[in-house]
Amino acid sequence: MNILSIQSHVVFGHAGNSAAVFPMQCMGVNVWPLHTVQFSNHTQYGHWAGMVMPEAQISELVAGIAKTGQLAECNALLSGYIGNAGQGEHILKALQLVREANPLAIYHCDPVMGHPLKGCIVAPGVAEFLIEKVIPQANIVSPNQLELEMITGRTLHSLGDIVAACHELLAKGPQTILIKHLHYQGKNPSDFEMLALTADEAWLIRRPILEFDKEPVGVGDMTSAIFLASLLSGKPIVEALEHTTAAVYGVLLETARQSRYELAVVAARKGYISPSQPLFATRL
Secondary structure (H helix, E strand, O other): OEEEEEEEEEOOOOOEHHHHHHHHHHOOOEEEEEEEEEEOOOHHHOOOOEEEOOHHHHHHHHHHHHHHOOHHHOOEEEEOOOOOHHHHHHHHHHHHHHHHHOOOOEEEEOOOOOEHHHOEOOOOOHHHHHHHHHHHHOOEEOOOHHHHHHHHOOOOOOHHHHHHHHHHHHOOOOOEEEEOOOOOOOOOOOEEEEEEEOOOOEEEEEEEOOOOOOOOOOHHHHHHHHHHHHHHOOOOHHHHHHHHHHHHHHHHHHHHHOOOOOOOOOOOHHHHOOOOOOOOOEEO
16 A cells, blocks of 8 residues: 655654654555655654745646656645645645545545644644635545544534534545544543544544653644555455544553653554553444
8 A cells, every 4th residue: 555645754753754654664564755844853842943845846746757657646635834824725636646646545634723732833824725625625634623623613622522523524425534632521531532433334432541741742743644654455444444543542651651751662663553541442
């Protein structure tokens, strides 16, 4: 399998492609990384160097791959953090090229819309562009609950509210949704929960929350990547959710064991194939 991964990149540490590419490679996927921004390190350090990559470069590079004849071998496009709405336009052009070459290719949109309290800032217009133009084109969408609330335009208080909002989102075009972080009222505060669903089934999974002095960055990027790679390997949605949750939990356990701020992406590599602590989902 081959995945074109269009998202941010940091030279030092693990966020965006730097958190997503290696786990997918360990799972046997060929990854074609294309960077929307290139920074020295992720922005939660408070200082960084680098730049948003030129907008047109995205579709130009994909068109270059098309000229080699290899774009027909692209099984999926994964997009994450984008530097501005203009880049989003070129991601859609790239998606069109991929689908022209391989009509069976799937598109997984990780709609990063920003979380100011966590230091994640996106450019003006990005969230609106993702909601109006990108998400309807996606086969898989993986927002967190805050992003789902932005997509639906309302606050979601209960798990039932979240499931209903997901079905509204499914009606807009996507076939599969992964909610990467739930924080609804009444949730056990010691559990981290995710939800995966299609029109026909919904699965909830829990894992323990680990305490860090500073929360690692890049967990969501890694989660979306492993979920996509799991689905491409032929796993049904429940097994993809269980594998993803267990694999990411293994990375966090190793990160905590080493008392690191950056994710232990390499040290935890064996868990991408066979997680050491299986976790199981519950059907809703």
